[in-house]
Amino acid sequence: MKQLFLSFIVLFCCTIVQAKxxxxxxxxxxxxxxxxxxxxxxxxxxxxxxxxxxxxxxxxxxxxxxxxxxxxxxxxxxxxxxxxxxxxxxxxxxxxxxxxxxxxxxxxxxxxxxxxxxxxxxxxxxxxxxxxxLDGKPASSSLAGKKNPKETPVLETPELKAGIATLKGHIAGYRPEMKLAGSTWTFNPITGNTDENSIKVDAQGNFKLELPLNHISIVGISANFMQAQVYLKPGETTTVEINFPEICRAQSKLQKDKPSLGEKYYFSGGLAALNNEICNGPLRALPVGINSQADYEQMFKDVAAMNIDQYKQYWLNRREKGIKELDKYPEISDAYRKILLMNADMETAQQLMGTYILEYAYRQINNIPRDSAATGFVQPEITAAYYDFIPEFIPNSPVALYCSDLTYIIRSLQYANLSGKPLPKDIKELPDNTADIAKLMGTNEGFLFDLIAAQKLALPIQEFQPLTDDQLAEADKISPVIKNILTDMNNRLKLTIEENKKKSGYVVDRVNTADIPAEELFNAITTPYRGKVVFVDFWATWCGPCRMAMKQTEPVKKDYEGKDVVFLYLAAENSPKGAWEQMIPDIKGEHYRVTGEQWEYWGKKFGIQGVPSYMVVAKDGTPVHFQVGFMGVDKMKEMIDKELDK
Known part of the structure; x- marks a missing residue:
């Protein structure tokens, strides 16, 4: 009876615990x-x-x-x-x-x-x-139940016209402690650049961007509250209400099957109908290009053993398969359908011009390092007939401005050997191929050729070489708008050069690298810093990720002022000297620009497979860490502090 009573007490206690x-x-x-x-x-x-x-x-x-x-x-x-x-x-x-x-x-x-x-x-x-x-209730949104007006987008023909495009936004469900922020990227086919701007959100969840544009432009928005591409027009204001709770629900693997909280975005103002369809619709792009690391790896396997004709057919097949996806979405407007098709064509053209991928894929699949001979790989022989897709896939019209790939297509066209004639192995600069492009297009006039000419004139400015009056006169022949754009760039460059003369905090070529053998150079550069921790940044002037990482690391340097830490920046001669000289005044530290041979030796010795790459050198001169790609500010400080405390 006593045992039965104890069992009852235990069961009663467990029931109480479970109940609570x-x-x-x-x-x-x-x-x-x-x-x-x-x-x-x-x-x-x-x-x-x-x-x-x-x-x-x-x-x-x-x-x-x-x-x-x-x-x-x-x-x-x-x-x-x-x-x-x-x-x-x-x-x-x-x-x-x-x-x-x-x-x-x-x-x-x-x-x-x-x-x-x-x-x-x-x-x-x-x-x-x-x-x-914890109350069992669903998430809620102040925008739940709201619907966008049923408007059919119209595809305006873009024109070159400089002005300010304004994007105003409000984030539904915002709280100040969220501290949301983001960036925008505007693709600029006139200069060949991608222009970046930051998004700052106020305590009420509002933001406002004023972007100088020269035509209807596609603006990429990358933020934790919005991942989208939006069309903006100079001289007009576009407003968007962002349904943040719905965006989060739709992103969630565990919540995505729960009821919708409304549409993700509500646009009004300039190009609203087009933006509402693109940003809220089920199809962001046709599945032609590469969208993930898994896609890249599969593509490498697919093309690694192909010849050039098979490679071409591979991408044409992907394009055809991608276009068939449109059949699943009859509700898509004619305007958006045209944009999707143009993007599919340009993505295909971009991939077809990147024939270097054949060797790269062969190396990847066969585990052949970049600094070793690709034994067994047969270099493709490309004839002029290979490029017959160019007039079909690349519009010679302002309507191409609706495609973000246009910026890179113009650059790829200029670097492609369209003639099919073998180039000398020791060639350092590709010949002007404008005549070859004209032969393919059947004309040497039109919007495409205006952009090619504009990018050629913009290139010296980007390499910190001001244009001459004669070059600016050439710009005037293209378009008054293009001349104004390049003139503004040129004037800003001249001002930057003058301001750079006044800057300090950086040291150039403390060691004369020209007379030192490649195998001794790194030791010669770092020997003066014995007793200090050296953070080494292998970079290039043309490398966007390098510059982005530098923006993040620049404030960190203040934490090490007066301490035994050196920031060392190493670039190769493929970074144009003028650009390098004008960029380093804003990068506090020690700077060297070495020859291609010296850089190649470092690549083999340290495993530099790309830029940016980083190294931490201990106080005794021993490299203790190396990696390709930025590790983040926290990890960077952790590695420096670890060596500093020894």
Missing amino acids: ERVIELPAFDAWSSTSLEVQKVVLNDTATIVYIDAFYRPHNWIKIATGSYLQADGKKYEILSGVGMELDKEIWMPESGTYSFQMIFPPLPENTKTVDFSEGDVEGGFSIWGIH
Whole structure:
């Protein structure tokens, strides 16, 4: 009887414990900063709050959860206690599946808590999930139920006309603690550049961009609240309401099948109908090009053993297959259909002109390093007939401005050997092929040729060589708008050159590299810094990722002022001397520009497969770390501090 009574007591206690535990499966959430972490369930009891996480990230890359992560409910913070399946501040390496599950343990929340926020705090790139619903209710949006007007877009013929295009935006569901921000990229086929601008969001979730444009332009927006390409027109204002809760729900692997909270974007003003269709529609692009690392790897396998004719047919087949996707979307307007087809054509043309990919793929599949001979690879013989796709796929018309690939197509055209005649092995500069382009197009006039001429005149300016009066007169023959664009660029360059003469904080060629053998050069450059930690940046003036990383690292240098740390920047002679000389005044540190032979030796010795690449050299002169691609500011500081403390 006593044993039966004890069993009853144990069962009664367990029932009480179970009654006090609450489990919320797949709780809805209002917004997040990253698609990498999803809440599978939340378990609440008297002793802890357990958050079950599914992490989704690239295989063989890592994520980590920082010490100091917390839940916040009703203004109170509950800091993380521990983890199950993960250790705080320790890297979690993602398996081949790209999915990993773990738990985060927090103190217990008050019993009546309806929603809770998760945050890693002020960690750079930290994870946040706002408005995790513990009340079982779905996410909500102030824009739910709103509909865009049914308007049929019209494809205007763009004209060259300089002016300011304004983009105004409001983010529904915004909270100041979200600290959302982003960037825009405007593709500029006149200069060959991609112009970048930052997006700053105020406390109410509003932002405003004023972009100088020269024609209807496609503007890429990259932000945690908006990933889209938007058309803007000089002299006009476009306004967008962003349904952030719906965007987050649609991105979620665990929440995407729950009811929609409305459309993602609501455009009004300039080119609104076209932007509403593109940004809210089911088809962003035809599946012709490469959209992921997995696509690249599969493409390498596909083409590695192909000859040039097979390679051409491979991309023509991809184009045809991609175009057939349009049959699935009869609701797409004629205007957007035309843009999709032009983009498919230009993407195909871009890939067909990139015949270098055949050797690159052969090396990748056969694991042949770049600095070794590609034994067994047969260099393709390309005749002029190979390029017969150019007049079909590249419009000689302003309507091509609706395609972002146009900027790069113009450049690719200029560097392609369209004649089919073999080039000398020791050639350093490709001959002007405008006549070959004209032969293919059947004319030497038209919008395409205006852009080719404009980019040729813009190139010296980008290499920090001001144009002469005669060159500016050539620009005037193309178009008054193009002349004004190039004149403005030229004047800004002259001003920059004068301002650079006044700058300090950088040192050039402390060691005379010309007289030092390649195998001794790196040691000769770094020997004067013995006793100091050297952070080495292998870069190039034409490398966009190099410049982006430098913007992030420049503020870090202030933390090491007066300490035994040297920032060393190494470039090769493929960085034009004029451009290099004018860029380095804004890059505080020690600078060297070496010969191609010296750089090639470093490439073989250190494994420099691309720029930017980085190295950390210990106080005794020993390289202790090398990697291709920027590691991020936090990792950079961690590596420098580790060596500095020794």
